[in-house]
Amino acid sequence: MNPFLRHLGYGLAAVPALFLPLAYLIAVGWLCAYALPAAYHGQEIAESGDRFLIVTRAGFHALVVQWPIYFFWVLVTRRLTPRLRLLWGGAMVIFSLFAIPWFLFAMWRRSERIELLRFIRRTSVRHYFAKGLREELPPMRQHLDLPDEYRRVRFKGQVEAIPPEFRILTAHNPEGVVSPAQVNAEADGHLRAELTRLEFESFPVTGGSPDFSHAESGFGVVCTRAEALLLARRFRQNGFFEVLGGRVYLISVHEAQRPGEYVGRWRDLAQEEEPSDGNEIDGIAGDMAATESI
Numbered sequence: 001m002n003p004f005l006r007h008l009g010y011g012l013a014a015v016p017a018l019f020l021p022l023a024y025l026i027a028v029g030w031l032c033a034y035a036l037p038a039a040y041h042g043q044e045i046a047e048s049g050d051r052f053l054i055v056t057r058a059g060f061h062a063l064v065v066q067w068p069i070y071f072f073w074v075l076v077t078r079r080l081t082p083r084l085r086l087l088w089g090g091a092m093v094i095f096s097l098f099a100i101p102w103f104l105f106a107m108w109r110r111s112e113r114i115e116l117l118r119f120i121r122r123t124s125v126r127h128y129f130a131k132g133l134r135e136e137l138p139p140m141r142q143h144l145d146l147p148d149e150y151r152r153v154r155f156k157g158q159v160e161a162i163p164p165e166f167r168i169l170t171a172h173n174p175e176g177v178v179s180p181a182q183v184n185a186e187a188d189g190h191l192r193a194e195l196t197r198l199e200f201e202s203f204p205v206t207g208g209s210p211d212f213s214h215a216e217s218g219f220g221v222v223c224t225r226a227e228a229l230l231l232a233r234r235f236r237q238n239g240f241f242e243v244l245g246g247r248v249y250l251i252s253v254h255e256a257q258r259p260g261e262y263v264g265r266w267r268d269l270a271q272e273e274e275p276s277d278g279n280e281i282d283g284i285a286g287d288m289a290a291t292e293s294i
Helices: 003-040 047-076 082-094 096-109 123-130 148-152 181-198 225-234
Strands: 154-156 165-170 202-208 215-221 239-244 247-252 261-265
Touching: 003 047, 003 096, 047 082, 047 096, 082 096, 082 123, 148 261, 165 181, 165 202, 165 225, 181 215, 181 225, 225 239, 225 247
Parallel strands: none
Antiparallel strands: 154 202, 165 215, 165 239, 202 215, 239 247, 247 261
16 A cells, blocks of 8 residues: 555544544543532533533544444454454453554554553463464563663673672652752762661662663662662652562562563673763763653
């Protein structure tokens, strides 16, 4: 198919598809702003709410027209395996208002075969729906509350002489809010003092983006996950890394009970720290995503 005609067709189809979630949000707004207050006070609905009601009705009619078309598309397309048809069909039934534009977007990106699999956490279910796929499965996302910058992390520190098991902690940018360099330096000092008080074996580790345009100094700490979790929460961090047998895993403080998400091998992600020229790494402001802290 001509690429221009393909993009044009998907663009035209996106207009009514995107209208569905928009109409839903408008309906919820109308319900909260007009219908429920009026019913609570025993009053009639204000006339200004009629415009929202019109949009809501239009959204319902658009759903009635589009849902059978997209459901039939899911069933007949050759770009899906039978099990993926079942998966997308279930999404259409349960999340119809949002599944329709999502499916359209996935078909346009040609990612319809792996689009839903990235959100399935149970390995057995994931492999069940992936049966028959030739594409490489997307990485399993264990901690969806953490941004992708965590998964592209690089480290500076010891590469070879490392403990068989340790956690990487930082005190920079609490709760993902970018802090001034002086505040980060003070927090780093507090973390260093706390590790000394607890008598944990530790060594300097700097984590940052692949080019280290954003970096945060921290420590590799020989401790258990539970102990690292307490420290991360005390210093108001969103996550930390743990290294087990040379493999690096990402841990969210909000889902610490889940298995760690594999990020890569330490020897591939780490490089030796260059000799200091007197400028402390603490002076580098910002975190890896400029919005989140490691």
